[in-house]
Each structure stands twice: as structure tokens, then as C-alpha cells.
Amino acid sequence: MTERAEIRLAMAFAKAVYDRRRELGLSQAEAAERAGLTQAKISRVEGADAVPTLPLLRRLARALNASLNIALDDDHEEVKFVAHPAA
Incomplete structure (x- = not known):
């Protein structure tokens, strides 16, 4: 994987985490608590x-x-x- 592809993948993952967290209406601190992480790590x-x-x-x-679904191809990440279905 080229450096450019690695950066694209990191950015795609960052956006996916941000978008899903916002979709749930969670702050970084709330997401961190759910994941057993620090707010700084989520940031x-x-x-x-x-x-x-x-x-x-x-x-x-x-x-x-x-x-979490991750698709990797030669020129696309x-x-x-x-979301899990509501129970």
C-alpha cells in the first residue's frame, strides 16, 4: 500500500468514526466511555x-x-x- 493509500484509508476511517458518533448524538467523551478509551484517543x-x-x-x-465494514482495493478504500438493527 502506498503512503497516499494509507493516508486515504486513515482519513476514511476517521470520517466513518466521526459520522457514526454524530449519528448517535454522542460526544467524544461519551463514545470513549462506551469503548473503554480516553476522549483523547477518540480525538x-x-x-x-x-x-x-x-x-x-x-x-x-x-x-x-x-x-465495521472495510473494503480495500488497488485504488479505493x-x-x-x-448500524445494528434496533432490538
């Missing part, structure tokens, strides 16, 4: 300043009540949270 994720690990991806998906 770094949303600022594309943190490289997410697989455990972090899982924690964020759970905290945001969604599945897509990151999307899909």
Missing part, C-alpha cells in the same frame, strides 16, 4: 492521527452499536459503520 482516531489495531476496531464498533 486522535477522528483526526486520523492513530493507527487502529484490530482490538481498537472491535471496541469502536461495539461502542458505536454497529458492524471504503470504511463504513452499519
Whole structure:
């Protein structure tokens, strides 16, 4: 993966986290509490300043009540949270 592709992927992930958090009406602090993270960590994720690990991806998906879908191709990256159906 080229550096440019890595930056696009980081930005796509950051936007997906931000969009889903806002969709739920959560502050960064509330999302962080749900995920067992700090508000600063959520801020770094949303600022594309943190490289997410697989455990972090899982924690964020759970905290945001969604599945996380990541599609990687040669010239396209897509990151999307899909809300779980209401119970």
C-alpha cells in the first residue's frame, strides 16, 4: 500500500468514526466511555492521527452499536459503520 493509500484509508476511517458518533448524538467523551478509551484517543482516531489495531476496531464498533465494514482495493478504500438493527 502506498503512503497516499494509507493516508486515504486513515482519513476514511476517521470520517466513518466521526459520522457514526454524530449519528448517535454522542460526544467524544461519551463514545470513549462506551469503548473503554480516553476522549483523547477518540480525538486522535477522528483526526486520523492513530493507527487502529484490530482490538481498537472491535471496541469502536461495539461502542458505536454497529458492524465495521472495510473494503480495500488497488485504488479505493471504503470504511463504513452499519448500524445494528434496533432490538
